[in-house]
Amino acid sequence: MSDQLAPLGDDDWPEEVAGLRAGFAGQLNVYRTMAHHPALLAAWAGLREHLVRRSALGPERSEVVILRTGIRLDAGYEWAHHVVRARRLGMDDDRIRSLRGAPSAMAPEDGLIATGVDELVADAALSPETRARLMAALGKAAVLDLIATVGFYTVLAGILKSFGTPVDAEIAAELAARPI
Known part of the structure; x- marks a missing residue:
């Protein structure tokens, strides 16, 4: 197993977060890299939504x-x-x-x-x-x-x-x- 985590392509996208691929996660390399850890990416989604779309700032x-x-x-x-x-x-x-x-x-x-x-x-x-x-x-x-x-x-x-x-x-x- 390599210690490099290249952004995952659609063919390698984890089934556990299949629903996120069509949204924000499938659009950017950062989240395609994070998809190597599906549970982390899934947990990340709610905070990302708040900070990117609903921030009081x-x-x-x-x-x-x-x-x-x-x-x-x-x-x-x-x-x-x-x-x-x-x-x-x-x-x-x-x-x-x-x-x-x-x-x-x-x-x-x-x-x-x-x-x-x-x-x-x-x-x-x-x-x-x-x-x-x-x-x-x-x-x-x-x-x-x-x-x-x-x-x-x-x-x-x-x-x-x-x-x-x-x-x-x-x-x-x-x-x-x-x-x-």
Whole structure:
């Protein structure tokens, strides 16, 4: 048995999660890699649904969290996918690029969110000051979703980087045609 886990093709897709193949899981290499462990992929589905579609952060703030987490963890797969997704939400390239830099150089709310991400990646906790500022700006549900999103994408980065999961062809082509 190889210790590499290439994304599974349709012919190798596990029967235990057959219902997920036609949805989100069959669309991206990250979940095709995770399908090597069907129980994990099945358990992952509910949290993914919440964080991707129902987060109290809303779509743009979620992308700020995900992009900053990708930068902090040097997770190229996540960065690439979420640059494309952020653009589709209407975020411009200057804003997206700013998420690579110092929080003080970003728009104020993005900088606050990036500071929270940075603290979570470095210390697995928000400082009391950052927590208070985030609670005042975003509300408690959004702060909890911010923390959960950083954790979620940290786990994904670990899977992606450990197994060298390739960026999906459609995303790679889109970024080749329109680099950031």
